[in-house]
Amino acid sequence: MDGAADGAGVVGSVDAGAQKERVVTEEEWLQKWEAGKTGFHKEQGHPLLQKYLDILLNGRRGLRIFFPLCGKAVEMKWLADMGHRVVGVEISEKALKEFFTQNGLPYREEPVPGTVGAKVLQSVSGNISLYCCSIYDLSSAIVGKFDGVWDRGALVAVNPCDRQCYASLMISLMEKSSSYLLVTVLYDPNKHKGPPFYVPESEVKSLFGNQCEIKCLQKANEFTDAHREWGLDYFLEVLSVWSYAGLP
Numbered sequence: 001m002d003g004a005a006d007g008a009g010v011v012g013s014v015d016a017g018a019q020k021e022r023v024v025t026e027e028e029w030l031q032k033w034e035a036g037k038t039g040f041h042k043e044q045g046h047p048l049l050q051k052y053l054d055i056l057l058n059g060r061r062g063l064r065i066f067f068p069l070c071g072k073a074v075e076m077k078w079l080a081d082m083g084h085r086v087v088g089v090e091i092s093e094k095a096l097k098e099f100f101t102q103n104g105l106p107y108r109e110e111p112v113p114g115t116v117g118a119k120v121l122q123s124v125s126g127n128i129s130l131y132c133c134s135i136y137d138l139s140s141a142i143v144g145k146f147d148g149v150w151d152r153g154a155l156v157a158v159n160p161c162d163r164q165c166y167a168s169l170m171i172s173l174m175e176k177s178s179s180y181l182l183v184t185v186l187y188d189p190n191k192h193k194g195p196p197f198y199v200p201e202s203e204v205k206s207l208f209g210n211q212c213e214i215k216c217l218q219k220a221n222e223f224t225d226a227h228r229e230w231g232l233d234y235f236l237e238v239l240s241v242w243s244y245a246g247l248p
């Protein structure tokens with residue numbers, strides 16, 4: 001299914017329209033964190049990760065899991081507590097510091113060699129490393145490659161004009177046979193400017209689909225009063241998974 005839908009089913013196909021040109025600057029994101037306008041943060045973590053964790057892990061232990069545009073997502077602690085190594089990236093230092101302090105985790109800060117202005121905040125236990133810089137400053141030479149990715153509030157927060165660059169970077173950070181869980185959102189993009197941005201399934205396929213087969217695991221009706229206030233009349237979250245088989 002592509003385009004628009006409500007809880008009951010498909011209601012039509014939608015063009016991303018005005019959103020294609022929209023740009024949210026890093027400064028605007030930092031201001032959101034300073035002003036506490038972080039309605040995207042889920043204090044209890046994301047139920048879809050809980051539900052589909054087995055698909056991400058696929059019976060494997062001691063994985064390296066990447067959280068792009070991580071905010072202060074509590075799911076990072078869930079995975080670290082299960083014995084996995086977690087790496088995140090986020091431009092807001094405030095978000096990262098709140099992650100460690102709110103979860104009672106002592107941390108230390110270190111510069112990132114070769115990346116001016118970037119630093120990494122690392123739990124003293126060593127299994128959570130959060131890079132404070134733009135994701136576009138990272139490469140596999142800096143962070144290595146990953147066995148799994150939890151992409152929630154990440155592709156949908158990337159400026160539409162940067163999606164291709166983001167997807168190529170993410171593919172370059174994947175180990176062979178890694179699993180990528182992706183949450184996208186569907187709503188009428190002519191009624192709300194985003195973020196989160198509307199990302200149709202056809203676009204997910206064109207961004208990632210050449211490397212893999214993408215499977216939709218669930219579509220969840222997540223419509224709330226906040227979405228009604230944005231002027232929307234439906235809002236769906238779509239969870240997809242793809243497994244990277246490696247470049248031919």
Ligand code: SAH
Nearest residue numbers: 029041069070071090091134135152153157
């Ligand atoms: N994934 C998190 C946060 C989603 S909101 C969650 O599920 O709660 C998107 C986050 O991306 C914001 O915290 C914002 O500060 C951060 N961000 C935006 N552009 C970024 C960039 N280029 N590099 C790293 N982080 C970025």
